[in-house]
Amino acid sequence: MKRRGDFTNLQIAELLRDVAAGYQLKGEDKYKFRIIAYDRAADAVEHATSELKDLWDDGKLEEVPGIGPSISEHLDELFKNGRSRHFEEVVRGIPPDAFKLMQLPGIGIKTAMKMLKEGDKKEVAEKLKEVKSLQEKNKRLLLPFAAQIAADIINYLREDKSVSRIDPLGSLRRQASTIGDIDIAVASSNPQSVLERFVEYPKSQKSIEKGEHTASILLPGDIRVDLMVQPEGSYGALLQHFTGSKHHNIALRELALKKGLSLSEYGIREVKAKSEKLKVFTSENDFYKFLGLDYIEPELREDTGEIEAAQNHKLPDLITLEDVKADLQIHSSFDIETSHDLGESSMEEVVKKGNELAYEYLAFTEHNPSQAKHTELQITDILKRKREKVEQINYSIKNRHKDSVKKVFNSLEIDMKPDGTVPVPESGMKTLDFALVSIHSSFHLDRNSQTKRVLSALSHPKVKIFAHPTGRLLEKREGAELNWPEIFDFCLKNNKWVEINCDPMRLDLPDTLVREAIKLGVKLTFGTDAHHKDGMNNMIWGISVARRGWCQKNDIINTLNLSEFEKLLE
DNA sequence: GCCGTTTTCGGCCCGACTGTTTTCAGTCG
The missing domain is CATH 3.30.210.10 (DNA polymerase, thumb domain)
Structure with a gap:
């Protein structure tokens, strides 16, 4: 329940940035580094893996790097009383419109104030309208989409023969799950010709700036692309x-x-x-x-x-795509009358694709049969039918020595009901080799109830994997609130695994939580969640998440070979 | 205002580009 004094991390980050702007406006030299400190604190809050409110509850505010005694004290007051007198004091006299205007590129607090004081009223109104539409759009790009845009521009720039090296950089090279703008670097003997070609990119809406070394353009959809050019030597x-x-x-x-x-x-x-x-x-x-x-x-x-x-020579030896020996979440078109979507490719097509990807084993994880439309007996019958089909596939691939896939597993992606029970009767669970559970409804339970729900669903002995754990959809839906230390602790003690879902819209578990999980020794799995055989190509995006989370080969279950994996299921 | 493998005091990243106040402030990444 939201109460006075409840602030999201994003709100707090905004507040801290406003305070930084307030100090900046004072224009006094003594505030120079305080401004930086507040900005840094804002960044830290925005990227924190826990809600600040929860950290405050536990008295751990100062564990966030960038938050020290002073800011921590003001936040304490904020959480207690819903306001901080100090923050209010710093921003006193700054009209709220000034903070809005600052969201436009090129406008800082000083320019904003000047516009409000001396600027044309009509122009200010226009700009404020721009801010509003920007806020509505303000979407970051999904990783594969950004990669494709960068690849197109790179191909275009390569036609300039002075280009000797060219790479997508920034958050794209760091393989962040969403990309704000696209950065490209070029080594060239003739920077001017490259920059000129760049600002004439046919899809460019407008050129934002162009100098001696850098240029920026805007693509449709307000996608900003920055280019930086240097001689090859540097x-x-x-x-x-x-x-x-x-x-x-x-x-x-x-x-x-x-x-x-x-x-x-x-x-x-x-x-x-x-x-x-x-x-x-x-x-x-x-x-x-x-x-x-x-x-x-x-x-x-x-x-x-x-x-x-x-x-200290302690960097991890990061996992690579070649380490992966299986895909542990695939939806085939075998019809088990689910309440969610079926896959589009047959089990045979999926196995063929698995061979192309040189996997050793696969898991078929269709959604559970709809509970609303079936009796328990019917659900069990449907699952027995699927078991027979999987056994038949295993029989048929048994002696194909040239193929890499040696076994497919009979699994299921099961909804967890809000009370933490699973909609599959015990007789149905028995047909499975193992199961995944995931949240597909009631995303907004409070943290405690949601955590209880998950732990309850995970405790069934057949359930091994917590699939797309937060349930987030990037740029569309926030994930569920969960007590991660408690979940990870449970998984560690009960030998349950947490999925890195490789669907570019999900990339869930998020990288920051991946890092926390493996620090504790929790094992993770990759699942592409493919609903078509080509979806199995998405493994690469899950690898990105794992690498950003510092994963090594032994942190991931699907790097085990078939016999090692089977031992874990016993 | 934050922080510590030189510091609990004295530091705090670095450079590009724009526009205009032609030497710099503002903003950005």
Whole structure:
């Protein structure tokens, strides 16, 4: 239940940014670093894996990096009383419209205030309308979609013969689950010609800016694309700089400063040496090595401990697509009269696709038969029919020595009812090798009830996997609220696994929670949730999530070979 | 206002681009 004093992380982040803007407006030098501190705190809150309110309940606010004694005290007041007098004091006199205007690119607090004071009223009204439509649109791109846009532009730019190297960078290279804008780097002997070609990209709506090294265009749908061009000799530093993340780069530069070095997209120079001698790097690997660090994979560059790990040679050996030996969530077209959607490809087609992907085993995980339309007896009969079909497939693939798929498992993706029971009778559960459970309804239970529901559904001995655990749909639906430490603890103790759903709309478990899960030793699975054989190609996006969550091969169940996997099911 | 493998005090990333106040402030990534 929402009460006065309940704030979402996003609301708190906004509030902290407003306070930062308030200090900025005061324009006094003494606030220079306080502004940065508030902005950093806002970023940290926005990216926190727990609701700040919950952390506050547990007295753990100051465990969020960027929140210290002062901000923590003001937040305490905010949660207790629904307001913070200090925050209000800082932003006093700033009209709410100013904060709205700041959401437009190119407008900061000072420009916004000037517009409101001296600007044309009509123009301000126009701009505010723009903000509103921006807020309504304000969608980030799904990873595969962004990758495709980048690939198209890269093909287009490659036609310029001066381009010797070209890469998609930024959050796309870091394989974030959603992408805000698209960054591309180019090594070229003739930067001007590349930049000119770029701003003339046929699909470009308008060119935002164009300088000596960089240019930006806007594609339909307000998709911003940034290009950065350099000579080949310093391409390594450019890769490093433009891949980010911003926080990774700041942390890296702070580390470098302590060694008397200054980093930029052009290379590394010594702070003391007035000679301005720049050391350039063709390779990113050498750039990190020069700083005394192991090479850090792009997926890890979020300033969440990777720099320290690189110093101590403790970086994980990240999982790759080649490590995966199975797909553990596939919906075939075998009709078991489900209440949700069936797959479109037959079991035979799925097995064939599994062979193409060199998998050793697969699991058929259609949704459970609809409970509303069947008696328990009918459900059991339907499931027996499916069992027979799976046995028949296994018989037919048994002696095909050339094929990689040696076995398919008879599984099921089962709804959990709001009370935590499962809509399949015990006689039906018996037909299964193992089962997945997932939330498909009642997404908005409070945290405690939702957690109880999940733990109850997971406790059935046949249930091994908690599938698409948060239930989120990227840019469409927030996930369910769950007590993750409790869920992970249960999974660890009871040998249950948590799925990384590879559907680009889901990518669920989210990467930050993946990291928390494996830290505790919880095992994860990959499931493409394919409803067509081609959906099995989505494994690669799940790999991205796992890599961003610091997963190594042994964190993931489907890297086991068939006999190891079967042992776990016994 | 935050933070610590040189510091509990004294630091705090770095450069591009725009527009205009032609030397810099504002904004951005």
